[in-house]
Structures are given as structure tokens and as C-alpha cells.
Amino acid sequence: MKKIAIAVLLFLSTGLYAQNQPGKLTIDKIMADPKWIGSSPSNLQWSADGSILYFDWNPENAAADSTYFITKENRTPQKLASSRKNEILYHRNLVFNLSRSQALYQKDGDIFLMDTKTGKTRQITQTVASEMNPVFSFNEKRIVFQQQQDLYAWDPETGQLQQLISVQKTAPAESKQRSGSQEEWLKKDQLEWMEVIRERKEKKEATEAFTKSLPKPKQVRQLFTGDKMMRNLQISSDGRYISYTLFKPDQNGKRTIVPNYVTETGFTEDIPARTKVGSPSGTSELFVYDREKDSLHAVSLDSIPGIEDLPDYLKDYPTRLSAAKKTKRLLSVGRLSWSPSGSNAMVEIYSLDNKDRWIMQLIPSEGKLKLADRQRDEAWIGGPGIGSFSASAGWLNEHEYWFQSEVTGYSHLYKYTIQTGNKTALTQGSYEVQSVQVSKDGKYFFITTNEVHPGEKHFYRLSVTGRKPERITQLTGANQVVLSPDEKHLAILYSYSNKPWELYLQDNNPKAKAQQITNKAQSELFSSYTWRDPELVQVPAADGAMVPARFYRPANPDPSKPAVIFVHGAGYLQNAHKWWSSYFREYMFHNMLADQGYYVLDMDYRGSAGYGRDWRTAIYRHMGGKDLTDHIDGAKWLAKEHGVDAKRIGIYGGSYGGFITLMGLFTSPGTFAAGAALRPVTDWAHYNHGYTSNILNTPAEDSIAYRRSSPIYFAAGLQDHLLICHGMVDVNVHFQDVVRLNQRLIELGKENWQVAMYPMEDHGFVEPSSWTDEYKRIFNLFETVLKRRSN
Structure with a gap:
């Protein structure tokens, strides 16, 4: 050595x-500071009306990136004054109604309503608390938002605000006496021998009975979480149903620490870190509250097809296999999506052993599930647009739902029809669909795939009927596209093997030529070498x-x-x-x-x-x-x-x-x-x-x-x-x-x-x-x- x-x-x-x-x-x-290479733009975002494209950039070789912008008319990048950054409203932060005539957004913890034609904005909330997750509901007649874990509905016409639910940890405890206890005997004895106490009790009970006979004041429905955490709180588009999951983390997993030896204090400090593989996972449950009937359904997962199917690897452990056959696998509730009118919902459910993903139709009036698609993999569920953390799916209309699956061996795009239960493959071949976006009118998908070559990324337009995709980008390499709000322009981050990322702009047309906007990704020093x-x-x-x-x-x-x-x-x-x-x-x-x-x-x-x-x-x-x-x-x-x-x-x-x-x-x-x-x-x-x-x-x-x-x-x-x-x-x-x-x-x-x-x-x-x-x-x-x- x-x-x-x-x-x-x-x-x-x-x-x-x-x-x-x-x-x-x-x-x-x-290995010097990467700024010597040059500056590539990043974080492309269109303005709310699509007239401006913003991006992060550092052509001045400053300490950090600044915000730059171009317009469709003036494509020379201009630096945005830092004082104006808080004024920007990005298109990706808007939530539209079905006709796209109105949009909601959250800013500084408050909710705003915007008329998309005039740009006129109306502030809905102005509170110390933080409001979030605004959506159009009640057939677009009211706006629902979340404050902490509670849901509120606001009527734009009357300005009336209604609290829909109140989320509480536990229900109020009721005082109970044990049968045959000392307390019970003493109470009975007091009432038997103390006449005034007995009379007061009878008056109190009569008053309570009268009060109960009166019309009840309107109360907010309380939902209790117990020792669990509420997640994915959503309301259906018609305002009738509220869905949510309750997640119970396992508290038994031991977390690791990472010692930090070189610190400002001179003392060794501990950095709290993750658990290790095999640490117990949490469990989740799905609930649907029917506001119309004031009924709460705990959606049963026990009858999901294949829930008892065990992974093949257990065959290597005969003793454990025998014990596993007596229990059902643990599940995790993933993404839930309500249809445009709120009559249907789809929910993704995953087995905690990573072998199964089910896409289930939720029948909200009954709190029951119906299988739409099951993908099983004896290795593990994954691939582009697939998985509990990266699911890519959504509604085309009230009765058609799209999703991605690796069932053929490659991640492709599928459509499920509610009425018939039919699944239609919209793409196919030995390539991957790596990102998906539905057009405003619901007639097209905009997808990115590596069909041309595994080492290239291109942008396509695909009819929802599933015909051959139409390739839009032509530059050899990777094309990372951000589509303009009117869907007429592509903002492209493009690079090649020996050329760092630059910004291009192109009309959303396969015959259009991409125009280079930035040219600072390669400094003079970097360009002085002939990179292979x-x-x-x-x-x-x-x-x-x-x-x-x-x-x-x-x-x-x-x-x-x-x-x-x-x-x-x-x-x-x-x-x-x-x-x-x-x-x-x-x-x-x-x-x-x-x-x-x-x-x-x-x-x-x-x-x-x-x-x-x-x-x-x-x-x-x-x-x-x-x-x-x-x-x-x-x-x-x-x-x-x-x-x-x-x-x-x-x-x-x-x-x-x-x-x-x-x-x-x-x-x-x-x-x-x-x-x-x-x-x-x-x-x-x-x-x-x-x-x-x-x-x-x-x-x-x-x-x-x-x-x-x-x-x-x-x-x-x-x-x-x-x-x-x-x-x-x-x-x-x-x-x-x-x-x-x-x-x-x-x-x-x-x-x-x-x-x-x-x-x-x-x-x-x-x-x-x-x-x-x-x-x-x-x-x-x-x-x-x-x-x-x-x-």
C-alpha cells in the first residue's frame, strides 16, 4: 500500500x-466553478396570457441567475428588475374553468379570481391564514379552497362564504361511568335522598329535551383524523362529494444521523437523516363524504382483484410463503382525479411490495371501486409516467380517462372508456412516451418520446383517437418543450452531445424552423477547445x-x-x-x-x-x-x-x-x-x-x-x-x-x-x-x- x-x-x-x-x-x-463554461437558460415559464416567456439565466456571470424574458414580438432577452419578480403571474399556476373564461390562482397565501379575456382580477381572500388549492366546483357556481385542512366555498355572485367541512383530530370525549362503580352508586344515592338535586336534574332534562325538539342550527360537518394525517383533500366538480385519504405513518422506523464535524460552532453536530430500507411503511385509507346525504364512506380495498397474489420471490422462502398466504398485501392509495362534471372519479392504488398498480373507478355514491386497469410486474412497477410519485394521467371528457402503462414492455399511452370498460392503446412500438399534455380543446395529446432514437427527445402532436403522432421538433438531440398557453408556440431548451443547453422558439408546426434565442451557453474559453x-x-x-x-x-x-x-x-x-x-x-x-x-x-x-x-x-x-x-x-x-x-x-x-x-x-x-x-x-x-x-x-x-x-x-x-x-x-x-x-x-x-x-x-x-x-x-x-x- x-x-x-x-x-x-x-x-x-x-x-x-x-x-x-x-x-x-x-x-x-x-472542475472550476461551472460558470466558466457559460450560461444556459433554465426554468422556462409562460406568463398567464402567454405574451411573455420568462426564464432564469446568467449571461453576466453574476453570483446567481436572474430572471430574463422575451416576448413574441421582441425576442431579444431582457433582464427583469428584481423588484418586479413578485408581479409575475405564471400560466402554470392557473386553474381554469371548463370554458377557460376564468382562472383561479394563489398568491402570497390568498386566492384570486381572474377574467382571462380582460385580465381583470378579483381578490377572494385576504387573511392572515394561508389559503390554497382553489378549484371551481358546484357546477362552476362557487369557488372552493382550502384553509389549513378545512374546505370553504365562496359564491362570486353573493360574496357568501360557507365552510364545508372542519377537520378535527379527535371527536369530543364523552363522560362515561363504569357500571357498578363507586361513582355510579354515589350518584344514585344522592338523587334518592336529596330532593333539591332531584328536582334540578328533572328541570335540566326537560330543558334539554325541549332544546332538542327545536330546529337544529346549521352545523359544519366534522371529519376526524385520529392519529392519522389527512392527504389529497378534494371536492368533486358538482360539489357533492369530498374525497381524502388518511395516512398513518409507522412510528417504529429508526432514523439515522449524519455527524457534521466541521461546523461554525466548533462542535460536532448531528444532521437528522433518513430511515434505512425495510423500515416499516405507513398505511393509507380512502374516504368519500357525500354532502347531499351527509354520509361518510370508508372505501374498502379488500376486494381489489389480485390483492392476495403474492410476489414470486417468496418461493425462495417456503416458510414465509406459507405464512404470507394467510394475509392480504398492504396497499397505498395514490392519485385520485374527479371527472369534469364530478360524476366519476379514478384512483390509483399500489401494493407496498411494488408489484401491482391498479387504476380503479370510484363509484362515489356507494363508496365502492371497480377495476379499470391492473398492471403487475414481478420486478417492480415503474417507467416514465408510472408510479406513485410520477403518475401521468387525467380525463379527456366525462367518460374517457387516459393513463400510461408499461404492459407492452415500454411506457405507452392508453385510453379507458367508462361506459364500455374498453382500453385503447394510443401509442405503440419499441420506444417510450416520456411526457404527456392534453390540448385545451381535448382533441390532442402533446407528447415527448424517444421514438426517433433512444438517445433523442422529440415533441409530437397526437390525436386522442390514437393515429400516428406528428413530429413537431426537428433538431437532433434533446428538445425539452414548454408549450405556450395558446398552444401556438414552443419554447424549447435544446442541447446536443457537445453543445450545452440553449433556448429556442418555434411555431407549433412540423414545417416551422426553430429560432435560437440565447447564445451564451459556451463561453469563449470553453469554445476554444474542440469538444468531442x-x-x-x-x-x-x-x-x-x-x-x-x-x-x-x-x-x-x-x-x-x-x-x-x-x-x-x-x-x-x-x-x-x-x-x-x-x-x-x-x-x-x-x-x-x-x-x-x-x-x-x-x-x-x-x-x-x-x-x-x-x-x-x-x-x-x-x-x-x-x-x-x-x-x-x-x-x-x-x-x-x-x-x-x-x-x-x-x-x-x-x-x-x-x-x-x-x-x-x-x-x-x-x-x-x-x-x-x-x-x-x-x-x-x-x-x-x-x-x-x-x-x-x-x-x-x-x-x-x-x-x-x-x-x-x-x-x-x-x-x-x-x-x-x-x-x-x-x-x-x-x-x-x-x-x-x-x-x-x-x-x-x-x-x-x-x-x-x-x-x-x-x-x-x-x-x-x-x-x-x-x-x-x-x-x-x-x-x-x-x-x-x-x-
Whole structure:
């Protein structure tokens, strides 16, 4: 271990001299504050009337972005005075009535009503309390909003305000006496022997009886939550029904802490952090209150089709399978949507084991559910527009509901008809529908897909009847579109592999040409280097799959023929594409490596986004399986097809990429001569629940999956050179992961490994000094190990 450390330190001094030569990429330059690259616009938003497009931008290289704007007539960006920012009303914050003649919005905790034709605005509330979530209801005759958890209805004609419900934690407690108790005996004895007390009691009871016989004053219906939290409070469009869920979090999950050592106070401080995978989940219930009948329905989930279907992985645990057959699976109530007139509602329900999603029609008058669609996946439910946190769905009209499903293996668009129960596929093919918006008139969908190429994003118009989509954008790369309110113009954030994001404007017409609006994404310094357009290649895997990858080919390969494989993080993410990468630092680093004679391969391994369900779920129950063998096959491809020395291949990556780096060095020694694992997961049982339980289930329920997927169990296999870098205040992948692995490697007596700690960095580094230090260590590891000459 001492020899490699000394060699790295010796090379550090000579390497710094080479990096600072004029006209060359250096790590200091690449990892500096990203403002040196240029300024890309972001956060595109149209004004309420669609006459102005606002965006964040920083062409002046100031300390932070400012708000800029253009108009359809004047397309030269202008800076908005900071004093005017609070005046902006964004179109995306408006809630329209059916005819779109009126709109509601919330501002500074109050509710406003706007006439969309004249722009005249009327303030509805002006209170210290905060009002939110305004909607048109009671057949658009009243406006309903939420104050705290209570619902109110306001009549625009009379100005009358009515409270619809009052949400309380518990009902008032009633005084009860135990039968046969001492209190009961004393009360009876008093009434028997004390005449005045008996007379007063009789008068009181007579008064109460008379009061009860009088017409009751109007009261607000109270809804009680108990020890649960109310969520998703909604009213139907006709004002008759109020729906909500009650969520009960499990209080038994132990939360972790992250020690913060470098603080202003000089004392170590604890950062409260997440629970770990397998921590008990909360439960949710669905309720519908019928205002007309003053009745409350607790919607039963017990009869949902397939609720008792157990996941296949339990077959590996016969004892547990037998016990599981006697219980129903736990469910979570997701998104609920009322139809335009309020006569129908659709609700999404998910199994907590992540295997099922049901779209159910809610029959509100009965508080019952009817199946519209069930999607089951023995791995886990996911994909674009699918999932409890990213559901994409809504109503076309009173009787047609649209949603996305991966039932064919790719996320596509479907329509469900209430009267017939028919489901119609509106898109199909080996590509993904990645975003959906319905036109104002309800006749079209505006969708973004990767139909042209998995590495491109284009905007289309599609009839609700499901004919062939009409492609609107033409620029090769990624087109992130924000449609104008009148649907006549596209505001586009566009980028290509070696060109950062710029703003374009285009008419909503397939024959129209996009006009570039901004041109500051590349500074003069950034443009002085000829950035590579990485080759998009297909790497054959051992199982016959073709793995998409970016390939950086050196113009002058080093005589030792070294190569580096980069592993992107996030697991479910795409990086072998034709747009400016979120891994822009790594992209620049790969250009520098190619300049230094390295071949560089960046793979969209199994588990990556953009390629459909089978690619996404190929890592189910075995992370470090096909996702790792894809990289091993990548190493073989580099040697076979490009003459790379198989003994001079390095690997590196952060987060999930750090995990794969560890698995590669631990389970396939000799494949990668050196690896840099940045902020790596070392034991999946210590990661979060939302991500990990999808892929590996939970440690208590599927110990097999965790045992074969966690690097710490394979640390004995380390033979090659390993660098670990980790931020100490990482609240995502905790520094504890590295500490535990560190101890394991010590106990195993391993050599040729080292750990670099960053005391003030979270999961995503912030300080340029940290980025620079980290990547100098990575570069010098590769230079020392991969280029060293044989004796």
C-alpha cells in the first residue's frame, strides 16, 4: 500500500506541471466553478396570457441567475428588475374553468379570481391564514379552497362564504361511568335522598329535551383524523362529494444521523437523516363524504382483484410463503382525479411490495371501486409516467380517462372508456412516451418520446383517437418543450452531445424552423477547445444484448493502450445519448483522458433509463449482476475491437457507479487494474427504502437478494488498486458505508487501497476544490497504474 501511495504523490507534482501547460485541458480548469463554461437558460415559464416567456439565466456571470424574458414580438432577452419578480403571474399556476373564461390562482397565501379575456382580477381572500388549492366546483357556481385542512366555498355572485367541512383530530370525549362503580352508586344515592338535586336534574332534562325538539342550527360537518394525517383533500366538480385519504405513518422506523464535524460552532453536530430500507411503511385509507346525504364512506380495498397474489420471490422462502398466504398485501392509495362534471372519479392504488398498480373507478355514491386497469410486474412497477410519485394521467371528457402503462414492455399511452370498460392503446412500438399534455380543446395529446432514437427527445402532436403522432421538433438531440398557453408556440431548451443547453422558439408546426434565442451557453474559453462528439456504439453482451454506450476514441493512443470505463450513477438514468449530459464534468474529463491517450467507454448498462421495462428491471434481485457483466463485456470489447491492453483497463463512477466499481474489483479481480469508487453504496441494507425496496425487496424479506448484491460481502476478492472518495456529510449514501467497508478491508489485510474524505461535502459535491482534489486523485491513479511500464 505504501508503494502505490508514494507513486501517486510523486506523480501528483509532475502531473500538475503537465496539466497547467497553455492550450490543454486541465483538471483545475474542468472542475472550476461551472460558470466558466457559460450560461444556459433554465426554468422556462409562460406568463398567464402567454405574451411573455420568462426564464432564469446568467449571461453576466453574476453570483446567481436572474430572471430574463422575451416576448413574441421582441425576442431579444431582457433582464427583469428584481423588484418586479413578485408581479409575475405564471400560466402554470392557473386553474381554469371548463370554458377557460376564468382562472383561479394563489398568491402570497390568498386566492384570486381572474377574467382571462380582460385580465381583470378579483381578490377572494385576504387573511392572515394561508389559503390554497382553489378549484371551481358546484357546477362552476362557487369557488372552493382550502384553509389549513378545512374546505370553504365562496359564491362570486353573493360574496357568501360557507365552510364545508372542519377537520378535527379527535371527536369530543364523552363522560362515561363504569357500571357498578363507586361513582355510579354515589350518584344514585344522592338523587334518592336529596330532593333539591332531584328536582334540578328533572328541570335540566326537560330543558334539554325541549332544546332538542327545536330546529337544529346549521352545523359544519366534522371529519376526524385520529392519529392519522389527512392527504389529497378534494371536492368533486358538482360539489357533492369530498374525497381524502388518511395516512398513518409507522412510528417504529429508526432514523439515522449524519455527524457534521466541521461546523461554525466548533462542535460536532448531528444532521437528522433518513430511515434505512425495510423500515416499516405507513398505511393509507380512502374516504368519500357525500354532502347531499351527509354520509361518510370508508372505501374498502379488500376486494381489489389480485390483492392476495403474492410476489414470486417468496418461493425462495417456503416458510414465509406459507405464512404470507394467510394475509392480504398492504396497499397505498395514490392519485385520485374527479371527472369534469364530478360524476366519476379514478384512483390509483399500489401494493407496498411494488408489484401491482391498479387504476380503479370510484363509484362515489356507494363508496365502492371497480377495476379499470391492473398492471403487475414481478420486478417492480415503474417507467416514465408510472408510479406513485410520477403518475401521468387525467380525463379527456366525462367518460374517457387516459393513463400510461408499461404492459407492452415500454411506457405507452392508453385510453379507458367508462361506459364500455374498453382500453385503447394510443401509442405503440419499441420506444417510450416520456411526457404527456392534453390540448385545451381535448382533441390532442402533446407528447415527448424517444421514438426517433433512444438517445433523442422529440415533441409530437397526437390525436386522442390514437393515429400516428406528428413530429413537431426537428433538431437532433434533446428538445425539452414548454408549450405556450395558446398552444401556438414552443419554447424549447435544446442541447446536443457537445453543445450545452440553449433556448429556442418555434411555431407549433412540423414545417416551422426553430429560432435560437440565447447564445451564451459556451463561453469563449470553453469554445476554444474542440469538444468531442462521442460515438454512440453498441457493445455486445454475453447474453446477446447490445449495450448502448458513448465511446471516446483518442486521436493519438498512448503506446500502452490504456482504457477507462465510466459508470453513471443513479442506476435508473441515461447517459449514452445525444444531448448535453448532467455529467458534464465527467464529459470534459473524458475528453482530457482521450487527449492523454486513453480510450473511454461510458455505458448505459442494464438498469438504465430510456430502453423500456426489460432493460430497467434486468437488475431485479441482483444488483451487481447484469449491470456489472455489461461492463466486463465492455472491457472485453475494448480489447478485442480496439486493441486495448486488457491489463490496463480502469473503471470509475459515483454513487451507483461507485457501487459497480466496488463489485467489479471485488468479484472480477484482474478485469480492472484500477478503480475509483466515489460515494459508493457498500451495503444495500443501509440505503433508503423508496429506491432499494423496488429492486431488492427488503432485507428481512429477501436476504438472498441483499447478500448477492452488496459489495461488503465480497471485499475478500480485492486484488487490484482501489481509491474510495466520499463526502462525510452525505445524507444520501452515508459515510457510514465507507467506514464499515474500511474496517472490513483492514480486517482482511488488504493492500493497494486508500480512502479520501471530504469533511464538508454532501452526496453531490459543491466546492470546486473538492471536485478538483477528487479528480486529480482519480487521474493520478489511472496514470500510475494503467500507464506504468512493465519491468
